[in-house]
Amino acid sequence: MDKKSFFLVLDGIDGSGTTTHSKMLASYLEMLGLKVHLTQEPSKNEIGLLLRQYLKNNEIPPSTDALLFAADRDLHYKKEIKPKLDQGFIVVSDRYIESSIIYQSVQSSDLSIEWIKQINTFAGSPDLTIILDIDPKISLARKDQKIMEKFEDTKFLVEVRTLYLNRAKEEGYNVINTDDIIEIVQQNIQNMVIKKLKEKGF
Numbered sequence: 001m002d003k004k005s006f007f008l009v010l011d012g013i014d015g016s017g018t019t020t021h022s023k024m025l026a027s028y029l030e031m032l033g034l035k036v037h038l039t040q041e042p043s044k045n046e047i048g049l050l051l052r053q054y055l056k057n058n059e060i061p062p063s064t065d066a067l068l069f070a071a072d073r074d075l076h077y078k079k080e081i082k083p084k085l086d087q088g089f090i091v092v093s094d095r096y097i098e099s100s101i102i103y104q105s106v107q108s109s110d111l112s113i114e115w116i117k118q119i120n121t122f123a124g125s126p127d128l129t130i131i132l133d134i135d136p137k138i139s140l141a142r143k144d145q146k147i148m149e150k151f152e153d154t155k156f157l158v159e160v161r162t163l164y165l166n167r168a169k170e171e172g173y174n175v176i177n178t179d180d181i182i183e184i185v186q187q188n189i190q191n192m193v194i195k196k197l198k199e200k201g202f
């Protein structure tokens, strides 16, 4: 295979800026003349659309959430991400496996990280995962308070943040703090991504 590809994920607690920065990063890489495919989780397939509705519904058991997120990701990887990688694209995903590992395991002590990893076995691993980090008090203040979804309360997000940081240490993920203005944060992300792309021969 002579086509170079790169699978890059921005993950982090709600309001840390994964959506903002995935979009900006994809535009930047395109501006450099690279082939880029921007995507997000939940994905745009039917399971992803169902998940978007479930995010507004507190009655759904965490185990159902976990299974649906894994099914969405399996389809997302096989039908969208992998084909794009095979065509030599840089795929940028706004959230991926790490969101499931963190959110579903914090949601319920019955769901172990090991089990969540297992049901996600078939989805391919990213070349680079960047964790965006911020104090939940700041991130929640940035969100429109009227349209809060079920994962968006401070106490829950403090636990989520702690687990993101612990797992980042364990897995060797790069962590970027997003307290600063958007332009400075984006610059830090771009610097990190360019360094990794160069290492991969881009």
Ligand SMILES: Nc1ncnc2c1ncn2[C@@H]1O[C@H](COP(=O)(O)OP(=O)(O)O)[C@@H](O)[C@H]1O
Residues within 6 Å of the ligand: 012, 013, 014, 015, 016, 017, 018, 019, 020, 021, 142, 143, 178, 179, 180, 181, 182, 185
């Ligand atoms: N560094 C920042 N400074 C100020 N506002 C920000 C910053 N990063 C993101 N925002 C704003 O915070 C809100 C949440 O950002 P978003 O990218 O949707 O976060 P996420 O996708 O991680 O939940 C958006 O309104 C966005 O414009």
Ligand SMILES: [Mg+2]
Residues within 6 Å of the ligand: 018, 019, 020, 094
């Ligand atoms: Mg988002």
